[in-house]
Amino acid sequence: MPSHTSATPPPPPQRFPLRPAPWRLPAAMPLAAELDDALEEGENQQLLLLASKGGPALEGMVVGSYCHDVLIRGGRVVGETLGGAAAFVSNVLDAASPREEEEQEAAPFVVVSKVGHDFAYASAPAPARRPPLLCASPTTSFHAQFSEAAASAHAPDRELRRVRACDPIYPADLPDRRFAYGLAVGVAGEVLPETLERMIRLCCAVLVDAQALIRAFDGDGAVCHVSLEDTPYSRILPRVAFLKASSEEAPYVGVETARRRCCVIVTEGRDGCRLFWFEGEARVAPFPAIQVDPTGAGDSFLAGFAAGLLWGLSATDAALLGNFFGAAAVSQVGVPTFHPKMLQAVKEILEDKTTKRPSPCINGTTFTLERSNMHDELHAALREVAMLMSEQHQADPANCNGGDICLT
Ligand SMILES: Nc1ncnc2c1ncn2[C@@H]1O[C@H](COP(=O)(O)OP(=O)(O)OP(=O)(O)O)[C@@H](O)[C@H]1O
Ligand SMILES: O[C@H]1[C@H](O)[C@@H](O)[C@H](O)[C@@H](O)[C@H]1O
Numbered sequence: 001m002p003s004h005t006s007a008t009p010p011p012p013p014q015r016f017p018l019r020p021a022p023w024r025l026p027a028a029m030p031l032a033a034e035l036d037d038a039l040e041e042g043e044n045q046q047l048l049l050l051a052s053k054g055g056p057a058l059e060g061m062v063v064g065s066y067c068h069d070v071l072i073r074g075g076r077v078v079g080e081t082l083g084g085a086a087a088f089v090s091n092v093l094d095a096a097s098p099r100e101e102e103e104q105e106a107a108p109f110v111v112v113s114k115v116g117h118d119f120a121y122a123s124a125p126a127p128a129r130r131p132p133l134l135c136a137s138p139t140t141s142f143h144a145q146f147s148e149a150a151a152s153a154h155a156p157d158r159e160l161r162r163v164r165a166c167d168p169i170y171p172a173d174l175p176d177r178r179f180a181y182g183l184a185v186g187v188a189g190e191v192l193p194e195t196l197e198r199m200i201r202l203c204c205a206v207l208v209d210a211q212a213l214i215r216a217f218d219g220d221g222a223v224c225h226v227s228l229e230d231t232p233y234s235r236i237l238p239r240v241a242f243l244k245a246s247s248e249e250a251p252y253v254g255v256e257t258a259r260r261r262c263c264v265i266v267t268e269g270r271d272g273c274r275l276f277w278f279e280g281e282a283r284v285a286p287f288p289a290i291q292v293d294p295t296g297a298g299d300s301f302l303a304g305f306a307a308g309l310l311w312g313l314s315a316t317d318a319a320l321l322g323n324f325f326g327a328a329a330v331s332q333v334g335v336p337t338f339h340p341k342m343l344q345a346v347k348e349i350l351e352d353k354t355t356k357r358p359s360p361c362i363n364g365t366t367f368t369l370e371r372s373n374m375h376d377e378l379h380a381a382l383r384e385v386a387m388l389m390s391e392q393h394q395a396d397p398a399n400c401n402g403g404d405i406c407l408t
Pocket of ligand 1: 245267268269270273286287291294296297299322323324
């Protein structure tokens, strides 16, 4: 079990800086009091119908805390960066979600995250756009110790140690209304089982990163894993749409059991990823990248995958967008900066290959899983962009990561 407690929550934290988040609500959506599941299901269908008829863009909720990452190589600190899956996920959702022309900067989703007064990145793009809740406890902080040896595609390439932990995120911290989709992306056990349950009640479809469920910490803070089956999260799994795990986490998830409850995606580093569902599976090819920092690859994958679903892609096709953003993440240190021309090229490809409207298929009961007949074309088109991007980074590596990192 992650080392958190679900005892009496502390007084509600404040949000900072105090500025309205760019949230948009379907005008007719009722506030989410704790209604019974049947009623909520009906409302979720309404929300999806609204979106598919050209109503307001689908609003999402990302739950997981921003953190501080300290990168260490050979005993020396080589970088300090903004971290936390919420930061990487926001970055990709803002870059790749389908949205209207007037929403150039921010896609419609909220982030529920907690940090302490020591938080060093309040003005970095992701936290500035979607401010975290401020707590008395310190910001969660990780030390990532990189091995000198070249990592294989599947072996862990770093040892992670949690050196400080912020408060957990309680159910009452979530906004009291409905969302089209939710992403549970904790890094330090902050997404409590009851918080995940409430997300599921508020969102039409919930995508979960296994790292939010199976991480535990030894006396020194070193990250280890527990079997998902032994956690209170396991009984919630049948109500989750997608569960993403890295190949290191997959044995603790128990893919053969989990795939009977939801669609499981196992990311395999530079080899791409595989999807497993009840009666099928698929392998999805990677994109070229020159890896400089693996941190956030899985987070960026999950967000790219969610964006692909929002574009109306099948799960196997959406995993291409996941692989694309996973590759983009490893090419830079910390939260990556995407070149506007690259994003424009990706958007044009998606507009060309998809139905242009956010799709209701993100609903766990109706989405399509199998690859479509334009899967290979989509891969080839995105591959060209990935190659260009990689060449650009080689030519001008300094032109990345505006302000979220401090390389020492
Ligand atoms: N070296 C690489 N080259 C190309 N793509 C990569 C590379 N590493 C990762 N990716 C992409 O990113 C995805 C996620 O990577 P990975 O499996 O390493 O996740 P992870 O271990 O959860 O990452 P992290 O914990 O560092 O965020 C992969 O499925 C792949 O698509
Ligand atoms: O910033 C990183 C990132 O979010 C990783 O996905 C997570 O594994 C680490 O714990 C965190 O420090």
